[in-house]
Amino acid sequence: MKFKYALLSLALFTTASLFGQNKPQPAFTPYADNFSDKLQKAYDKRDAETGRKLVEDFATQYNKLSREDKVYFGGNITNAYYNLSCIYAITNSKEKALQYLDSAVVKGYTDYKHLGEDTDFANIKAEPGFTAIRTKIRSIGDYLYILQKAGKYNSAQKRVIPAFSYQPATAPALVALRKKFNLDSVAGTGTDLEKMKNLLHWVHNTVNHDGQHESGIKLINADEIIGAARSRKVGVSCGELASVLQDCYLAMGWKARKVYCFPKDSLKTDFDSHVINVVYLPANQKWIWMDPTNNAYVTNDKGEMLGIEEVREGLVNNKPLVLNTDANWNNRQVITKNFYLYNYMAKNLYMLYSPIKSEFDYQTPGKNRSVGYVMLLPLEYYVQTPDKTVNVNRETNTTVTRYRTNNAVQFWSVEE
Known part of the structure; x- marks a missing residue:
């Protein structure tokens, strides 16, 4: 049986495949895959001590990666701590379970909904520490809640x-x-x-x-x-x-x-x-x-x-x-x-x-080209200024200008 979050990590990987575009880093991949298989076996055996040693070794190797590779494999280290927390929770080691769950959050775990549904944490869901961790990640991992809270523009x-x-x-x-x-x-x-x-x-x-x-x-x-x-x-x-x-x-x-x-x-x-x-x-x-x-x-x-x-x-x-x-x-x-x-x-x-101009080849970088964008921000967003920024790519001498607005009517205007 796969751990619940191991399944979720697959879903997250699929999400990146479906929508994002990231540069793969294959050199570390075999080691990461082998580690996941071993940690799965530790989970199946409810062997927290073996799981702890595996995660500590993985964290040591992860910390040796380049900055770019750390970004690419960030989900792996997050999953490692989360899944180790699952093992400790199942074996009723509450303090260790909360410790490693917090480590997962520090490394980027944000799935508020899944955390609340994961039955591996049945032994610790009543603990104040668990409630505190889940409350902490709601503002960064409950996406519908975040959107509903942000909501408003200013027409x-x-x-x-x-x-x-x-x-x-x-x-x-x-x-x-x-x-x-x-x-x-x-x-x-x-x-x-x-x-x-x-x-x-x-x-x-x-x-x-x-x-x-x-x-x-x-x-x-x-x-x-x-x-x-x-x-x-x-x-x-x-x-x-x-x-x-x-x-x-x-x-x-x-x-x-x-x-x-x-x-x-x-x-x-x-x-x-x-x-x-x-x-x-x-x-x-x-x-x-x-x-x-x-x-x-x-x-x-x-x-x-x-x-x-x-x-x-x-x-x-x-x-x-x-x-x-x-x-x-x-x-x-x-x-x-x-x-x-x-x-x-x-x-x-x-x-x-959106690009200011919708036209064939508009976004192709090139010498002395200018490209403009308008950003529509909710009022709640923490970066509202400056109203306009201008950056120049020195390699292509392409000028990129970005404008900010909170006015959705203006942003969605059809008139040229």
């Missing part, structure tokens, strides 16, 4: 931000894209919404997602990303998939954006975020949610398509939300509503940002 705020703009379908690069990939045929002959869904499915099925490896693609546009993915047989990041779908929507004449979705991450330990799209549906006069990584869109209980702001508001106020039944990752793993909306996206809808 009256008047920070100056530039207007968003959308490249017209007559732009030569978009005309060529539409023709090359026969997007009219892909979209079909139905309503705008049906066409938008068809393009979502096509992008999802054409280019695989890979959250574990850098694609190496240098030009951020649909033609380059699709071509490289096909010719080199590589998967791409969620951001690259969103670039493809954005360009396809623009080529068909619809306004569309990439939207970067980020967690609060007050401890600066969560390196995972997600990138999806919104496309403007003229018939409904609204933005709607489209996620090419997961073939996903969201409706209310009446079947009406929702945008990011409506989904966020629905999570904050406990409104019914519905995920399409064919949402999936790489046509290999079903994506469930509870995980996707109430866990993963609840985490990553804390703050958002």
